[in-house]
Amino acid sequence: MVPAVAFAQEFLQENITVDQLTTQIDIALLWDFHRYKKDEFSFYLISPSGKIINAHTAVQSDAEVLDKDPFSVFRAYRIKGPEFGVWKAVVGHPFGATYTVSPMAYSGLKLKLDFLNHYTLLNEPLVLEATIIEPEPVKGVQITAQIKRYKKGSVTPDIFDLIFADHGMGYDKAFDDGIYTAVWVDTSVEGSYCAEIKAQGAAPRAGSFERSDGRCTVVYSPEGLDRVRNPHKYPWPRGYLEE
Secondary structure, three states: OOOEEOOOOOEEEEEEEEOOOEEEEEEEEEEOOOOOOHHHOEEEEEOOOOOEEOOOOOHHHOEEEOOOOOOOOOEEEEEEOOOOEEEEEEEEOOOOOEEEEEEEEEEOOEEEEEEOOOOEEOOOOEEEEEEEEOOOEOOOOEEEEEEEEEEOOOOOOEEEEEEOEOEOOOOOOOEOOOEEEEEEOOOOOOEEEEEEEEEEEEEOOOEEEEEEEEEEEEEEOHHHHHHHHOHHHOOOOOOOOOO
16 A cells, blocks of 8 residues: 555545455554654544444454554554445544555455375375365355376476366265365376366355465375385485585
8 A cells, every 4th residue: 555644633544445255354554663653643443334443442343452562563453254345544643754554354255175185196086175165165166177297307287177066976975065076087197286276156245256276286106105105215326415
């Protein structure tokens, strides 16, 4: 945010828009603490419904004051479950002071991707599981993925497309439970397999959304897995640690 310049005896307002995806906001006031003391600034918030949140009313407004330490060099509030709409940050100041109002928003809509196994052996299927949480699993989401397969010693991957389903068949445990499953069966090549997924849909609170995530796993040969589990059986090649 571009710093605003305050003039004598004025109270400046900064507008902060909170949308339906937001589950928490932190709003901080920052200034040049080498030139000005904390008590030279006043700082409070006005919610979209007109509720005033300051150091005295924060508890009643389900807000938290983050600058309780008298030696802190900022003023800040945290609001969990904030009202949707435009919030106003109101700043009182010393003459000619430059300050910044810094908002940070947190979304409760999360895409989680996991491989069901920490590792896979050659020719065993890779099973992937994805969930959109708000905070309950969201149904009816379209999830697609790209599988990038990196062969040992190669930096250029083979790329394949994959679609997730929530149909309750095969590795998918239950129909329409908001947990989506995909299976990749071509694991005939030893190396790293990375999944990059995209999810599109509509959540009860958030409305329309898009999210992305990624994870990697390793497909081992039996010997390769044994090398990882029992490295003492496979000493380094002669000269590896020698100068």
